[in-house]
Amino acid sequence: MEIWHFLVVLGIIAFIIEIFTAGFIAGSAGIGFLFAALGSWLNMGAFWILLMFSLGVLTTFFFIRPLMLKYGHKEKIKTNRDALFEKTGIVTEEIDKNKNTGRVKIDGDDWKAVSKNNEIIKQGTAVRVVSIDSIILIVEPVNQ
Numbered sequence: 001m002e003i004w005h006f007l008v009v010l011g012i013i014a015f016i017i018e019i020f021t022a023g024f025i026a027g028s029a030g031i032g033f034l035f036a037a038l039g040s041w042l043n044m045g046a047f048w049i050l051l052m053f054s055l056g057v058l059t060t061f062f063f064i065r066p067l068m069l070k071y072g073h074k075e076k077i078k079t080n081r082d083a084l085f086e087k088t089g090i091v092t093e094e095i096d097k098n099k100n101t102g103r104v105k106i107d108g109d110d111w112k113a114v115s116k117n118n119e120i121i122k123q124g125t126a127v128r129v130v131s132i133d134s135i136i137l138i139v140e141p142v143n144q
Helices: 003-020 025-041 046-072 080-084
Strands: 088-096 101-106 109-115 126-133 136-141
Touching: 003 025, 025 046, 080 126, 088 109, 101 126, 101 136
Parallel strands: 109 136
Antiparallel strands: 088 101, 088 126, 101 109, 126 136
């Protein structure tokens, strides 16, 4: 087995690692290994092989990686409390500040809720989340 075979295998392993990691760092190393394999296949000396590896990694890291990060991660998925903003749900327990009651069901989860304008909202009314205070949803009826 020649050295360039070994370098190609290392490049492939780096690409496999990149599948499970983020940031395109292992991918940059994989391209560097492929550049080094090309140098080895062309029977260049160790200095030139190392130089080709370095150029492959640096070029990829500083020129291709920023493009991957900019265009490869376009959609930001909202999670946790950020995902609740503007969601609609159904009141499962009448919302009344005076009685300290109020529950809303959104996407199958039951949340403590208060109304935005301290109004009473009857059970079964559709509401929209306008804000969140800790773990308490602040809601308003959908028809407003």
